[in-house]
Amino acid sequence: MDELEFRRRIMxxxxxxxxxxxxxxxESDNNAKYLEDVLALDARIEQAMKVEVPDDLADRILFHQPDSNVVKVKFGKRALSLAASIAFAFGLLVGQVNWGNVVVSPAQASLSDTAMEHVNNEMGFIDPLDENVSKAxxxxxxxxxxxxxGQNFPYHVYYLNHCGFGESNAMHMVFQGEKGKVTLFLxxxxxxxxxxxxxxxxxxxVEPLGEASFILVGEQGEDFQKIGENIRKILNPS
Known part of the structure; x- marks a missing residue:
């Protein structure tokens, strides 16, 4: 199991x-540290959801109407504190977690936006990898x-995996183009x-492929039309 898959399943x-x-x-110190951090954050969120309620709150509401405004103010402050705690915990989550497994809904973004979000989020993890992926x-x-x-892939492939993509899944590939590395999502x-x-x-x-699509993302100046045509030629329905 690679590190990215481990993080997705732990999340x-x-x-x-x-x-x-x-x-x-x-087997991995990085994985162990990541699991520890996520469990610690989960505990913080659980603690933030616990709100202390005064033992006599019900009596004060029912029988001490003149004090009702005071009770409401205190309860309101507690509610604000709870919201702040949750917001703080969520902020920690955003800052500490690799969000490769979090995807953008197609209702909110186009296929190209979803693809660019993936590339931007996972670039630091994937860029140093070279798995020398085979046709098989x-x-x-x-x-x-x-x-x-139908034949060998015409570019050197550095990385290959599956990932979540909007409301569907995708094959995620990184290969060498003419200008630099190109990411493909099918x-x-x-x-x-x-x-x-x-x-x-x-x-x-973005290229239609029957009832599916493939999306290429890379550096400006890359000839994506040529790459797309080369890929379409060798992709055969099974």
Whole structure:
């Protein structure tokens, strides 16, 4: 199990007792530290949700109407404190957790925005990797999407995995383009037509593929139309 998959599963259920997760934590100091941090944060959030209620609160509300305003003020302050605690805990979560497993809903963003969000969030983790991925490995990851490579992938592949993508899943690949590294997402989400994009320092292409789509993201100046055409030629329905 790679580190990214470990983090995703821990974020989904920090208290999981899956032997595979426990072994991954034992084998890696980084995994063990990440699990410890997430469990500590989970405990903070649980503690923030606990609000002390005065023992005589019900009596004061029912029988001491003149004091009702005082009670409401105190209760209101407690509610604000609770909200602040939760906001603080959430802020810690945003700052400490790798959000590769958190995705943007298609109702809020286009396929290109979702893809760029993934690339931006996971760049630091994936950039140093070179898994030298083979055709057989790519075809194994393509199986859930009912596509296979008809011939060898024409670019050197550094990284390959599955990931969450909006309301669907995707095959996530990083390979060498002509200008630099290019990220490909093949997802079950459909797109109406082929379109290029250029935003926030990224460029790319959204390409329909039957009932699915693939999205390319990379450096400005990359010939994504050419890359997309080369990939489409070798992707065959299985």
């Amino acid at each position: 989904s259920d920090p208290k999981a007792k899956d032997p595979e997760l426990l072994d991954a934590a034992k 490995q790519i075809n194994a990851k393509l199986l859930p999407f009912a596509y296979q490579l 997802t079950g989400l459909p797109s109406d037509q082929s379109k290029t994009f250029d935003k926030d320092g990224f460029s790319g292409l």
